[in-house]
Amino acid sequence: MSIGSNTVMRGAWQDRLAGGLIWALLGVTLVFLLLPLVVAVVMSLDSRPFLGQLPPPSLSLQWYAKVFTSDYIGPSFATSLVVALVAVALNATAGTAAAVAITSGRLPGSRLLAQLFLSPLVVPAVVIGFGLLLVLARLGITSGIGRLMLGHIVITLPYAIRACMASLVGQDRRLTEAAAILGANEWQAFRSVTLPLIRTGIITGAIFTLAISLDDVAVSMFLVDRQNITLPVALVTHMRAAFDLTIAAIAVMAMVFTAFVVLILDVTLGIDRVIGQGLYRSEKENS
Amino acid sequence: MTDTLEFDAVTKQFGAVTALDGVGFSVKQGETIALLGPSGCGKTTILRLIAGFEQPDAGRVLLGGRDMAGLRPYQRNVGLLFQHYALFPHMTVAENIAYGLRYRGTPKAEVAARVTEMLRLVRLEGMADRRPDQLSGGQQQRVALARAMATRPELLLLDEPLSALDARLRQDLRTELRDLLAETGTTAIVVTHDQEEAMSLGQRIFVMRAGRILQQGIPDEVYWQPQDRFTAEFMGRVNWLDGSFVTGAAGPVFRTPGGWEIAVPALPSGQAGATELCLRPESIEMVGADHGIRTDTGTMRGVLEQTTLLGPTRILSVRLSDGQSVEVAMPNRSQAMLQVGSFVMLAVNGHNGAFFGA
Amino acid sequence: MGALWLILPGLTLICAGFAAPLALLARQSLDVFVPGRIGAVEGMGLTGENYRQLLTPAFLGLVWQTLWLGIATATVATAIAMPMAWAIVRRLSPRLRSLMLGLTFALVFLSVLVKIYAISMTFGAVGPFRPVLLALGINPNGRGYIEFVVAAGLVHAALPVAVLSLVGAVQNLDPRLLDAAGCLGAPRWRVHLDITLPMVRPALVSAWLIALTYAISAFVIPLVLGRGRVNFVSNMIYTRFSEIANYPSGAAISVVMLALSLITILLVARAAR
Ligand SMILES: Nc1ncnc2c1ncn2[C@@H]1O[C@H](COP(=O)(O)OP(=O)(O)OP(=O)(O)O)[C@@H](O)[C@H]1O
Ligand SMILES: [Mg+2]
Numbered sequence: 001m002s003i004g005s006n007t008v009m010r011g012a013w014q015d016r017l018a019g020g021l022i023w024a025l026l027g028v029t030l031v032f033l034l035l036p037l038v039v040a041v042v043m044s045l046d047s048r049p050f051l052g053q054l055p056p057p058s059l060s061l062q063w064y065a066k067v068f069t070s071d072y073i074g075p076s077f078a079t080s081l082v083v084a085l086v087a088v089a090l091n092a093t094a095g096t097a098a099a100v101a102i103t104s105g106r107l108p109g110s111r112l113l114a115q116l117f118l119s120p121l122v123v124p125a126v127v128i129g130f131g132l133l134l135v136l137a138r139l140g141i142t143s144g145i146g147r148l149m150l151g152h153i154v155i156t157l158p159y160a161i162r163a164c165m166a167s168l169v170g171q172d173r174r175l176t177e178a179a180a181i182l183g184a185n186e187w188q189a190f191r192s193v194t195l196p197l198i199r200t201g202i203i204t205g206a207i208f209t210l211a212i213s214l215d216d217v218a219v220s221m222f223l224v225d226r227q228n229i230t231l232p233v234a235l236v237t238h239m240r241a242a243f244d245l246t247i248a249a250i251a252v253m254a255m256v257f258t259a260f261v262v263l264i265l266d267v268t269l270g271i272d273r274v275i276g277q278g279l280y281r282s283e284k285e286n287s
Numbered sequence: 288m289t290d291t292l293e294f295d296a297v298t299k300q301f302g303a304v305t306a307l308d309g310v311g312f313s314v315k316q317g318e319t320i321a322l323l324g325p326s327g328c329g330k331t332t333i334l335r336l337i338a339g340f341e342q343p344d345a346g347r348v349l350l351g352g353r354d355m356a357g358l359r360p361y362q363r364n365v366g367l368l369f370q371h372y373a374l375f376p377h378m379t380v381a382e383n384i385a386y387g388l389r390y391r392g393t394p395k396a397e398v399a400a401r402v403t404e405m406l407r408l409v410r411l412e413g414m415a416d417r418r419p420d421q422l423s424g425g426q427q428q429r430v431a432l433a434r435a436m437a438t439r440p441e442l443l444l445l446d447e448p449l450s451a452l453d454a455r456l457r458q459d460l461r462t463e464l465r466d467l468l469a470e471t472g473t474t475a476i477v478v479t480h481d482q483e484e485a486m487s488l489g490q491r492i493f494v495m496r497a498g499r500i501l502q503q504g505i506p507d508e509v510y511w512q513p514q515d516r517f518t519a520e521f522m523g524r525v526n527w528l529d530g531s532f533v534t535g536a537a538g539p540v541f542r543t544p545g546g547w548e549i550a551v552p553a554l555p556s557g558q559a560g561a562t563e564l565c566l567r568p569e570s571i572e573m574v575g576a577d578h579g580i581r582t583d584t585g586t587m588r589g590v591l592e593q594t595t596l597l598g599p600t601r602i603l604s605v606r607l608s609d610g611q612s613v614e615v616a617m618p619n620r621s622q623a624m625l626q627v628g629s630f631v632m633l634a635v636n637g638h639n640g641a642f643f644g645a
Numbered sequence: 646m647g648a649l650w651l652i653l654p655g656l657t658l659i660c661a662g663f664a665a666p667l668a669l670l671a672r673q674s675l676d677v678f679v680p681g682r683i684g685a686v687e688g689m690g691l692t693g694e695n696y697r698q699l700l701t702p703a704f705l706g707l708v709w710q711t712l713w714l715g716i717a718t719a720t721v722a723t724a725i726a727m728p729m730a731w732a733i734v735r736r737l738s739p740r741l742r743s744l745m746l747g748l749t750f751a752l753v754f755l756s757v758l759v760k761i762y763a764i765s766m767t768f769g770a771v772g773p774f775r776p777v778l779l780a781l782g783i784n785p786n787g788r789g790y791i792e793f794v795v796a797a798g799l800v801h802a803a804l805p806v807a808v809l810s811l812v813g814a815v816q817n818l819d820p821r822l823l824d825a826a827g828c829l830g831a832p833r834w835r836v837h838l839d840i841t842l843p844m845v846r847p848a849l850v851s852a853w854l855i856a857l858t859y860a861i862s863a864f865v866i867p868l869v870l871g872r873g874r875v876n877f878v879s880n881m882i883y884t885r886f887s888e889i890a891n892y893p894s895g896a897a898i899s900v901v902m903l904a905l906s907l908i909t910i911l912l913v914a915r916a917a918r
Contacts, residue, residue, distance in 0.1 A: 014834055018833070019833070025725065025728065026728060026732055032800075032801070033801065033805075036763035036764045036766070036801070037759075039763060039772070040759070040762065053773070054772075090658070094654035097655060098654070101648040101652035104648050116664075117659060120663050123667070123906070124861075124862030125862065126864045126883065126899070127670065127862075127899040128666060130666075130882050130886060131665075131666025131670045134666065134670065134673055157655065157659065161655070215758065217868075218865060222886060232758050235758055235762075236758065236869060239762060251759040255759060258755045262751040335824075359833075360827040360828045361829075361830045361832055365828065366829075369824070373819060373822050373824070375825070386839075389830075390830035390831045434829065
């Protein structure tokens, strides 16, 4: 049988067309994802005191200076930081303990418990925030930073527990048993064997906690009071009130901070390693 | 008549790795050749170049005399059986086999007929509606074969078709595969790192190493007359005897440092200075206990050091009295006289030997 | 007994901060509304009035708006994320691949506030595209355009997450299956339809579901980008609290919203099976 009779050049041009269209789509998507960030950077450097057309006639750092002299940014950032750190600390302790208890297999109904701990993930944050407000109001707690802390712990705890459980489930129970046979008591076995192994889980949970807590608006909106306002809530209020390019400066600082954190993660943990290389070589067609 | 496949001085590089280094060979219509070589020597790369998943960095690939440069896999009429089958897990056996026909505009009725025919050929009637994960390893292998052959490819490429199976099944399917290829008159390239498989399936064998073809020829030729040490060792157990070639009273002989003489065929010109004789274990025979009788041409003496049972044959390791060690293959008929440490007498047939060290 | 002590602090937190609020929401949604008062008034009994009041075209329109924009953005995000994950895993050189993965990672972690602020400046009524919009005859203050900007914000937030969750699935797809199909005569685009999509379907569904639940419970994105013209159900809960202090009605809306997202998840999970 000859080649020509069976296989013609069928399909080649559709292939090239589809390929081209998809690359074009990806290009447009990349622009869509990055252009707003570029615009924010450019606007944050605007030297004009008002919001004008792009590009700005000249550049200045005035908005960055205003970040540090503003009367609301500093205090609200401090509040955010305190709330986030408290959430990280509590998740790392109470959350890790709960994850260890659930995966230990010594608790009846551990599957149900796991579902209870993860269920805040499927409930809209606004609903949690509003419900918390009602509970706290009923208890007569109508102000104080504690309300924010509780709210942030509730929405971040599932992430911390999930990360911890993931690293615990992958762990061989025989390791702790080996430690026990070698003479370690439960706490010593935990410290010397389990903890080092779930460290990545705890760190992952802490990163998620920080990222979510520092960015939350939906829950915090209900729980802030005059003395305790988080930075995102303050920013949203200002965003809606007036067009102030100080926020652009803060946005750029947040971008730099995020890029920095991701870079550190890449150097220390290796993003490629976290995501994994997969089972197969990349298919590099040079046609 | 043009060869079905011509592989013309092909070089292929992956970054710093040279996977193929100027490889050339051709395959005639209806012929089955075996590509044999250790892991990583470039066997799969050759198949991927023929199938069109890779393009050569230099050289040409011609199918039926036509240069394949720039043609996509689906524009070539080549069947490929993948190393681990790569059956589509979400399709039934029949859908897997019919897949290639869908894109060749084969009419529906003919597709069904062809699927039935292929199922019969690979003896899987009644399994049409199973999914790959409901099949045994051997059945999966046969589905993969049916899928690759269903389009009646001009050339069938088989990448380690039997390596994922256990030893028994492998032998059965080997015979089956050979008969199937012969029955359908398929032109095929079989890749393997198992020399038995290569010899039983290939009408010609190409021995590869590190991106080059070292030797090609019919199985007997490659087995008995290896042209280099690597091929000699890769094709099976082998003995290397040091010594020199001299012309004795009854013709050419090979003389070891200990004074043993082995009759050999006339040395090919250009190998007059050879210093090594390469002998397969089955060219040496143990003739009995050493009674210290005189030494004829073609006999050697030594101490039995070890025996290894391989089922039908037994391998004896004998330390010759000149210090060299040889392996002797012996049919596993009796266990008599196999006292380790005893002296034994060996009869050597030098006519199947190959010469090295010229 | 040790395990019980270990779980107790976490359990207390979840019960106090999550279970109790949900229970109270359900209870309070049945209370009679007395202006200016939080909590039930003694002796007034239970009422379905708060739910009945929601059966207005305005509220149903809001639910529709939330669902519609949610489904649209989840679909767009997943549809773009799939080829993107493919390109990152299979088509890019290792260096570019690392770069793109890092970028995607950074976009996942970048504050949503930063994204929507940047989007509101870029696509907003006074952004650099204003002349383009006017030239195209699009009113930057029109409802349709604002809906588009809200959708853009949702896609911007959901896309990187979807890409990351699909990268794993694409990586674990055996490329030999695609080679096999290509070798049997299927053109590249058919190979993707026949093999790739069916094989990554579970991952696609879960990516779509994550994007959808994210979108329909989104709060700050419609709050800022919607400019008060385009609202989601979540925004209405907040308005009930902040503007008219009608807690029982807010509770009823919360219950409806919770039901909405749970039903969505269950439906999709069932359809995927
Ligand atoms: N896509 C690729 N990228 C980089 N290197 C590759 C690629 N494909 C093959 N190689 C390299 O080329 C060489 C030959 O590989 P090939 O797969 O052809 O070996 P093989 O003979 O089939 O081995 P095996 O018996 O293990 O299957 C190896 O060193 C391999 O690492
Ligand atoms: Mg191979």
